[in-house]
Amino acid sequence: MRIYDGKSVFGGIAIGRIHVYKKGEQQVSRRRIEDADVELCRYEEAKAEAIRQLAELHDKALREIGEANAAIFEMHQIMLDDEDYNGSVENIVRSQMVNAEYAVATTGDNFSQMFAAMEDDYMRERAADVKDISERLIAALSGQEHGHAATEEPSIIVADDLAPSETVQLDKNLVLSFVTAQGSTNSHTAILARTMAIPALVSTSGLPLDDTVDGKMGIVDGTNGVFYVDPDEETLGAMRANQREEAEKQGLLLTLKGKENVTLDGQKLMLYANIGNIKDLATVLQNDAGGIGLFRSEFIYLEKDRFPTEEEQFQIYKQVAETMAGKRVIIRTLDIGADKQCDYFEMEKEENPALGCRAIRICLTRPEIFKTQLRALFRASAFGKIAIMYPMITSVSEVRRIKEIAEEVKEELREQGVLFGEPEQGVMIETPAAVMVSDMLAPEVDFFSIGTNDLTQYTLAIDRQNTKLDDFYDPHHPAVLRMISMVVENAHKAGIWAGICGELGADQTLTREFLAMGVDELSVSPGSILPIRKIVIETNVEEYRSKTRS
Amino acid sequence: MKEFTYVITDPEGIHARPAGLLVKAAKEFSCDIKIAKAGKAMNCKAIFGIMGLGVKKGEEVTLTFDGADEDAAYETVSRFMQENL
Numbered sequence: 001m002r003i004y005d006g007k008s009v010f011g012g013i014a015i016g017r018i019h020v021y022k023k024g025e026q027q028v029s030r031r032r033i034e035d036a037d038v039e040l041c042r043y044e045e046a047k048a049e050a051i052r053q054l055a056e057l058h059d060k061a062l063r064e065i066g067e068a069n070a071a072i073f074e075m076h077q078i079m080l081d082d083e084d085y086n087g088s089v090e091n092i093v094r095s096q097m098v099n100a101e102y103a104v105a106t107t108g109d110n111f112s113q114m115f116a117a118m119e120d121d122y123m124r125e126r127a128a129d130v131k132d133i134s135e136r137l138i139a140a141l142s143g144q145e146h147g148h149a150a151t152e153e154p155s156i157i158v159a160d161d162l163a164p165s166e167t168v169q170l171d172k173n174l175v176l177s178f179v180t181a182q183g184s185t186n187s188h189t190a191i192l193a194r195t196m197a198i199p200a201l202v203s204t205s206g207l208p209l210d211d212t213v214d215g216k217m218g219i220v221d222g223t224n225g226v227f228y229v230d231p232d233e234e235t236l237g238a239m240r241a242n243q244r245e246e247a248e249k250q251g252l253l254l255t256l257k258g259k260e261n262v263t264l265d266g267q268k269l270m271l272y273a274n275i276g277n278i279k280d281l282a283t284v285l286q287n288d289a290g291g292i293g294l295f296r297s298e299f300i301y302l303e304k305d306r307f308p309t310e311e312e313q314f315q316i317y318k319q320v321a322e323t324m325a326g327k328r329v330i331i332r333t334l335d336i337g338a339d340k341q342c343d344y345f346e347m348e349k350e351e352n353p354a355l356g357c358r359a360i361r362i363c364l365t366r367p368e369i370f371k372t373q374l375r376a377l378f379r380a381s382a383f384g385k386i387a388i389m390y391p392m393i394t395s396v397s398e399v400r401r402i403k404e405i406a407e408e409v410k411e412e413l414r415e416q417g418v419l420f421g422e423p424e425q426g427v428m429i430e431t432p433a434a435v436m437v438s439d440m441l442a443p444e445v446d447f448f449s450i451g452t453n454d455l456t457q458y459t460l461a462i463d464r465q466n467t468k469l470d471d472f473y474d475p476h477h478p479a480v481l482r483m484i485s486m487v488v489e490n491a492h493k494a495g496i497w498a499g500i501c502g503e504l505g506a507d508q509t510l511t512r513e514f515l516a517m518g519v520d521e522l523s524v525s526p527g528s529i530l531p532i533r534k535i536v537i538e539t540n541v542e543e544y545r546s547k548t549r550s
Numbered sequence: 551m552k553e554f555t556y557v558i559t560d561p562e563g564i565h566a567r568p569a570g571l572l573v574k575a576a577k578e579f580s581c582d583i584k585i586a587k588a589g590k591a592m593n594c595k596a597i598f599g600i601m602g603l604g605v606k607k608g609e610e611v612t613l614t615f616d617g618a619d620e621d622a623a624y625e626t627v628s629r630f631m632q633e634n635l
Contacts, residue, residue: 078570083596
């Protein structure tokens with residue numbers, strides 16, 4: 001048994017034969033030809049064939065992995081029509097009287113070297129595109145199919161790296177898992193694995209790609225990032241049991257997909273997903289979330305070394321809104337400060353950052369930063385059902401100030417004739433102060449979302465990062481639960497809804513309790529949605545209430 | 551001959567996708583169209599050359615149009631630049 005460690009891009013266990021995917025790297029030989037026109041005619045036919053293949057791939061990718069991932073094949077078609085590229089091929093054929101395969105290989109090398117030498121990371125990666133189209137042309141010239149894995153039984157595909165066109169061409173029914181030596185968690189292979197929901201590893205160090213592995217039994221443990229080649233009986237048995245258990249759980253949960261979150265006695269709950277990055281959207285949809293309950297916009301700021309522009313933000317919000325297609329997307333305005341720091345904000349050092357200048361406090365003291373984000377959010381609202389959520393509120397006057405700024409932003413957009421929508425606006429309840437004045441806050445806003453992480457820390461006066469205090473930290477402390485109940489009650493009195501977006505929302509031992517309190521929405525990590533739905537549809541809230549409240 | 555100078559505002563610069571669309575737009579015309587950055591001129595009907603210029607946000611490019619339909623080409627391509635880049 002041999003064991004390799006890789007980076008997991010999707011969890012789960014796959015067991016099966018290993019198929020080592022070898023690039024269709026044909027040895028191109030240099031051959032002398034008699035008639036350049038005949039040779040160039042062959043080239044034109046091969047090019048037409050390659051473009052036809054790409055159009056087909058584009059359609060296939062569009063159906064299977066979406067427009068953003070399919071665009072690359074359109075790009076490859078335009079690249080194949082490049083006058084300089086084709087000119088170079090023709091020139092080599094005519095001047096050296098050599099075969100088209102050789103001319104394409106040489107041209108491909110030259111062009112990909114040009115990209116590889118560029119400064120910009122993005123442009124350097126384009127060398128792979130040049131190689132990809134050149135290999136496709138050579139395959140078409142020699143009458144072979146480009147990048148086709150000849151598996152007949154469902155296999156674990158092991159490769160150095162997979163080009164986008166290669167991953168799309170694989171027969172999805174014959175792929176149990178991907179394991180690659182190269183690639184990042186954002187590579188095409190990773191995206192595809194997530195879309196297909198199969199275990200996959202990238203950046204697997206020391207991965208052998210030769211005949212000593214091909215055809216052998218393998219196990220991919222996507223949850224722990226381990227690849228076993230030739231596993232012993234004991235490992236195989238344990239992993240099989242593990243896989244069965246996982247499959248049973250998944251099967252059960254899949255039967256819950258598409259079901260409404262409604263209790264036995266008819267109480268409804270909105271089950272939304274928390275996301276911290278646009279990359280999480282696929283899992284949100286897979287797990288059948290009713291919307292996004294917390295989109296942590298700060299990732300847009302944390303990923304940059306300068307303030308993100310309005311346009312950059314707009315594009316991201318718009319993409320989320322459009323992807324969620326009319327489902328509610330609650331975007332929390334920037335929550336920087338405390339444990340999330342950004343150098344270019346040039347914040348002063350604070351004695352006590354958790355109680356310092358963070359979140360809405362930054363936005364209200366530096367309205368220019370806030371306004372840029374609000375403009376982007378209002379504009380994106382024209383493309384879907386966006387709701388804006390303001391973090392770290394402690395008073396009614398803050399909310400009024402925010403609403404004034406929001407009105408200014410709208411007025412500016414109107415004057416400039418820029419298209420915008422009317423998003424719902426709500427606040428996070430995550431300070432004891434906000435809880436105590438929730439009756440006064442409710443008439444000012446469209447919804448409440450309780451951030452239990454901060455609320456617990458501020459209520460119990462316990463720093464959650466301090467592990468020495470773990471014994472004192474009780475997430476189920478009655479003080480916190482009473483606060484949640486109070487917030488929900490005050491929301492309902494004012495006719496608005498209240499949800500929970502903190503970690504406590506995903507605590508399955510509390511789901512019934514939350515239903516009994518009348519919580520309208522829970523926003524949890526995508527993976528928790530279906531398990532919570534199961535609890536909801538099996539609960540009778542009245543019965544639970546009469547049992548627990550006497 | 552007509553000429554058009556433009557400063558790129560797209561945060562990504564002229565990356566693959568807009569380069570492809572620019573080529574598509576340029577190919578509608580028979581006149582000679584070149585795109586130049588810092589004195590280096592490339593054929594605007596070939597995607598690799600345009601990408602090879604590595605044009606980033608804030609950089610200036612000059613497009614030249616030379617041929618029978620240069621007026622129409624100037625109209626279409628300059629509008630494309632303003633709307634997309």
